[in-house]
Amino acid sequence: MPRLAYLGPEGTFTEEALRTLAPDAERLPCANVSAALDAARQGEADGAVVPLENSIEGGIATTLDELAWGEPLLIVAELLLPVEFSLLVRPGTRMRDIKRIFTHPAAITQCRGFTARELPEAVVVAAPSTAAAAQEVALPGSPYDAAIAARIAGDNYGLVELVANVGDRSDTVTRFIQVTRPGVLPAPTGADRTSLVAFLSDDHPGALLEMLTEFSVRGVNLSRIESRPTGDGIGRYFFHFDLEGHVTDARVGEAVSGLHRVSSDVRFLGSYPRADGLTPQVKRGTSDSDFTEAADWLARVRAGQV
Amino acid sequence: MPRLAYLGPEGTFTEEALRTLAPDAERLPCANVSAALDAARQGEADGAVVPLENSIEGGIATTLDELAWGEPLLIVAELLLPVEFSLLVRPGTRMRDIKRIFTHPAAITQCRGFTARELPEAVVVAAPSTAAAAQEVALPGSPYDAAIAARIAGDNYGLVELVANVGDRSDTVTRFIQVTRPGVLPAPTGADRTSLVAFLSDDHPGALLEMLTEFSVRGVNLSRIESRPTGDGIGRYFFHFDLEGHVTDARVGEAVSGLHRVSSDVRFLGSYPRADGLTPQVKRGTSDSDFTEAADWLARVRAGQV
Amino acid sequence: MPRLAYLGPEGTFTEEALRTLAPDAERLPCANVSAALDAARQGEADGAVVPLENSIEGGIATTLDELAWGEPLLIVAELLLPVEFSLLVRPGTRMRDIKRIFTHPAAITQCRGFTARELPEAVVVAAPSTAAAAQEVALPGSPYDAAIAARIAGDNYGLVELVANVGDRSDTVTRFIQVTRPGVLPAPTGADRTSLVAFLSDDHPGALLEMLTEFSVRGVNLSRIESRPTGDGIGRYFFHFDLEGHVTDARVGEAVSGLHRVSSDVRFLGSYPRADGLTPQVKRGTSDSDFTEAADWLARVRAGQV
């Protein structure tokens, strides 16, 4: 039975993602994303499940930066999970009692309409995770009167759901990934995604255009691009890319090799089945057989057989 | 005397930025970025100063999203400010007393080395801003023992600086912007930056490459690109662009017009002097006089004078 | 009644083209393409009709170079004409009498199958035009026994058609153009073509790619590109381009202005109705109304109205 670390405590959306991705796994809750990934890196766990991006908030900076800068890990699976927020309180608390709300900054943003409308006087304070907020609110003597978190967090910590679905949108989705220590890649399924990180060789104008051309010329579509600061001052960035296809596809292999040649560094983050199961449209001339045929032709040409 | 709203309370890095950008302005501290921008929008203030990005943390999501989705505002100035963190406590607190630290999530990340080394047992809790953390720690009965914030915040709220420069890097910089309600653009200085937001016309592969080509073909360099989710599900993004040059430059005008044609929407955020004073390298064929000459030639051609 | 010069003598395919393009025109036969164009330039004629390219032979070098280097002329119409070759002889000549054939080099190539099969022993000599060949063969004491030319040339000079359709392909087409001195451009019809010549600014690698990008980024399709030597040594070229659309179209105007900016010189050769009447597919964001809308938006932005 594999053992998977995750962003805890119990009751986080990440736990729910882990239960879906690996129902039989032993679950190891960690205090934050970095701790979960470190547990995987150091062998306390066989892998980890962490959030990567949210349809409202965008990329989860800690996850993006850990994957780019920390000890390498491989993404082996992804999951899209609808996110529903509940207003959770200690038994007996009423709406009019709520003066201070504790929740994750993402939830602050996503529930701004509800709080402004229903609890205009309440102060909303940022918590490290929604489940941590629930945990804190459950403590006797907590300075907070309510948490915004997943319903399951309330169940875990003995809170009750005062209002369900307090998010401003009902279609918020978070994308979670499962990572392991480097080893064998998941086999290609025909509907795969490849993630990687690329650092500019130097900060010349057009460097990003050059990178994107490496993909487009081989017919490799990007499903996501996200810039992140390198930390070396304003105006210095590196890029997270998600590509359609598996690194064992010929077109993806040549494209990422090309990216490797024109970048100062490329870190491969994994090739894994797409959660949405969509198969990519293969542009004319970029199928594996097109590449094989071209390689055979080149070998003949180099041997003088024209 | 202009009145400028800012991300308060007193003692934030944003206040320091405001004092540098507009030393004579009356200062109106606001609870968060949205409130500061709303004060400018609704006329309570003549403008606002807010952080836009940080060399470690990247873009400030709230600022980016407010500029993209909220009532339009114009960026009229920018400032780069080195950021130095201090460990601030109530008088009498010693290192060994510190069990719970309160600070902004950006500071949590940027001071992780210090806290892990010097205060390995302490719990670090996320606050809405570093100055708000100082304010909270200063309250009698606060559950927190220390704040990580600017020294000025300690001065404002009666805390003492126990350790200076607790950030892991000494070169962290935050970029602040000053915005006003739409009106007259700052005049071009020869060393300007233009900011805008573009929404994809549809999510076809190559749409970003198409956008970047609109810039590169007119010799307009990007100094920053940042993707943000549209909120309509994973895989739907829009883009923040910072360009070298002023929108009254011919090459910038044609490039952003081209972007407007191929995008579903473009929002102009402003043209303003660059904080670093760098003048752009003008590519052959893209100066204002090249554009004027080409326009004259086209007029003659269309009149049949070849 | 307009007077049009053409590549004579009477009986050339060019005469046939002229009769179709301008049935009522007075016809002025000239010894070669240069003479016909000079007649138009110097006012001896109101215009000229000359061949531009052939579906087998490619561009007619003299025409291409005259348009690029000579006194400027405007293309105002084009025509596609099927080309059929006949073997023409003096009355009484039989196949077995034919030892020397006279014809234009293009016809030599295009009738090579026929001559190799039916007249393997005959010598084929190059003539300045097919009609000139017929004229020469018709002379008493001509060293040539047969001409390959249009049937009409035989009629004009008293030759008989010994064999019809001696071309190797039955679908050969020649494209003719009508030119005038610079003046008013033909009005756009919605199915137009624009011709121009561009000289590289310097011979840097990627200069052609740069030129083509000026077209593609504005959605302007090329229907023809032909390189020609500048005469300044091997490896120095300039380019003839045919574009879909009229120079008064916004996208064409901006594209050729862009070309003008990045080239050392651009010569406009004309915008005129396409012989095939095909209307171009207009790419999203490149219609005239898209350009107008973008220009209006830019004007508002520059006025600070965002």
Next chain:
Amino acid sequence: MPRLAYLGPEGTFTEEALRTLAPDAERLPCANVSAALDAARQGEADGAVVPLENSIEGGIATTLDELAWGEPLLIVAELLLPVEFSLLVRPGTRMRDIKRIFTHPAAITQCRGFTARELPEAVVVAAPSTAAAAQEVALPGSPYDAAIAARIAGDNYGLVELVANVGDRSDTVTRFIQVTRPGVLPAPTGADRTSLVAFLSDDHPGALLEMLTEFSVRGVNLSRIESRPTGDGIGRYFFHFDLEGHVTDARVGEAVSGLHRVSSDVRFLGSYPRADGLTPQVKRGTSDSDFTEAADWLARVRAGQV
């Protein structure tokens, strides 16, 4: 001693090129370019020397089309030869006797200034080659009074040089190539050229831009591009490309493989030392070692070793 066919008869510029390229070769003069290439194809000769392009006239259509459509041959060497024209006559002929001049159409164009100035009344008739013109003029009873050709042609056929250097420019250069039947490629020298022909997969707008991008993205510079009609009607072209580098260079190999994938057909014409000895500038990330390093990295990534 190798036996090389060439465009004869004796006295052509091609013979001079052959003597320079292969001083010890046995020379086999042929009636035209096609015959010379056929001699090489069918084993009557070990190879052939023919002109490929001229700095005034551009590509030699017959050579370009023979290489593209005929039985495959390999280019193994090239030579740049200055071309000087002489006015050649039978002994005793004076300037005022010259009524009819015979020469190749290229020489007609290149000596137009001289003939218009010095022999304005003379008729100039097209010959299959300059040497053939000299041969014809030398015949007793020739209808022609003078030939324009290389001085060597006069020597060969008993003509005298009445005027030297009658070309309008003194810097005209012709590029000749030596071809053989397919076999071993010339070894790379570091200053090589690669020639090939590519047919569009379909005639979509942007197809040429797509082809050029295959080169530019791998840092492969084009030294020549020439469009030729496919013969299937106006507006259908294929392309001759000359590239800097040898097909055994990694960047050239990947670029031509890419071209092969996106084209309906590519014919390799050879990799051979450049006549000018120039070594190409290698763009960052496109050296052979960059390709090897990237391939090694890809192999590791595919094995899960990140």
